[in-house]
Amino acid sequence: MVTRGLTKRFRGGQVAVNQVDLEVPAGSIFGFLGPNGSGKTTTIRMLLGLIAPTAGTVELLGQPMPKAQLSVLPRVGALVEGPAFYPFWTGLANLLRFDAADAMADPWTRKLRAGEALERVGLSNAAGKKVRAYSLGMRQRLAIAVALMQRRELLVLDEPTNGLDPQGTREVRLLIRELAGDGTTVFTSTHLLAEVEQVCTHAAVMSQGRLVRQSTVADLRAELRPRLIVRTPDLGLAAQTLSGLGVTDLKQSADTVDGDPGELPIDKLAAALVTADVRLHGFTLERPSLEEAFVALTGEGFDVAE
């Protein structure tokens, strides 16, 4: 999936998405990050041909969108901006309807596939219940089931764990891993960084309509410099020792000293502290979370931008 200069300007003149060049490699689990209102959903709508870009192009599975949508979209499972269903119908009837809308879906296996999809998201017992009676979490699962009605080459999931309890979130994570293991490319937007850290191979960050960063998660992580944290009552002595060894950016708090060890070997630092008679209560190397990195990239805390 590739976009070039993708731009959406709404009628009011507001630029929701500005010159976005996304590259989602086949087989990746791609985390699409950004604060609420940063243009993630608008981008996804353009990827799927729901709205027309003001400028730029989208290529999905090697074919131009929205021109080739009728041949491409059957190979793409999508969940866009939260679950949407006919409340007066059962979960099963909803699944059957959306599958029937795809002319390429086999009608003979439709019920069978619906049953399998419902089982995969743990909704088998609620299949005959009207969606009106579903909780938000159940609707979210049903929306994922729609995407799983067929074997897909690409899944586009907009906030798939929204509204799910921790158990459900875990299940979705496992499901994404499992699908990716079968060779499905997964593109998932989220504002939960834990999701990205745990399952994604690649990530991109949107901020105010622009793509501010795009790389593998491993690269992102490698850039985050680990910090050495020493827990000790001998704060002064520890700081002095570490400083002498070349640890920079030292900071002291009530019972810890922390600093940037750079390329210094950690075991040697520990040995040196012990030799210097620093009483060690704790000695850890901590990587900052992706969250801190993303806050730095987007210039604001998550979930607060407009």
Add this chain to the structure above:
Amino acid sequence: MSAEVMEVGGGSSPSTAVARGRHGTALFWSELHLVFGRARTWVLLGVLAVVPVIVGVAIRLSGSEGDAQGFLGQVAGNGFFLIVASLALSLPFFLPTAVTVISGESLAGEASLGTLRNLLTAPAGRSRLLAAKMVALAVFCLAATLTVWLAGLIAGFVLFPVGDVVLLSGSTVSLADGLVRALGIAVLIAASLIGLAAIGLFVSSLTSTPLAAMAATFSAFIVSGILGAIPQIDVIHPWLLMYGWTSFADLLRDPPYWDEIVRNLLMQGAYLAVFYAAAWARLTSRDING
């Protein structure tokens, strides 16, 4: 990829592309299921079915032929005319109301629920979805008039004596012949509603609020009626939606007068073409944000 794709899903690989179109009717059946699988639709049809019953019971209770003119005046003498009278009475209000509700809902309802985006990413194809919606609306129009026909038939036969039918032209035909003509009237009236259904579909493509679409469609219908009642502008009357609506009665002549009937069908066809094209232009260029 194709071998792998076949394994679970079936039907999603390039190798099954030849099967495309073969399952293209599934969406049309699904649309019918959506229209007729809702309690609201059955309430509307139920109201329509009550019309002949109320008319029949009222005439029966009054116990006379009264001063009623036209079809109503003949009901007490021959229950057959309850069918025709009920269809004629439903035409100015009940039938258009029902069509307005269903057509206003069609696209705006999907947009307000958000299901439109699921359908389009399925992908249903915007043109195909619109075609399925219009076909379902046409089927509803027919179901609505057939409901009145059937309810009129049952109520007429239960409440009144029935027999050979004296046509408007004075000749007499068998009851069976009359019932077939009444069925033809039901079909013609359904066709008369197609123009309104197309307007409703178009209005429905403009908004994400079904109620607004219904109100706007009904307003268009009322305005058309008002224009039709102003004699000073009678030059435009022949081009109004309802101008040929009463042409159905010409089927009760021997031989039937086809001129007005055909003209009405052409008019409805023209309304359908214009508003369907407008709905298509709107839906295929619309940003689906809901």
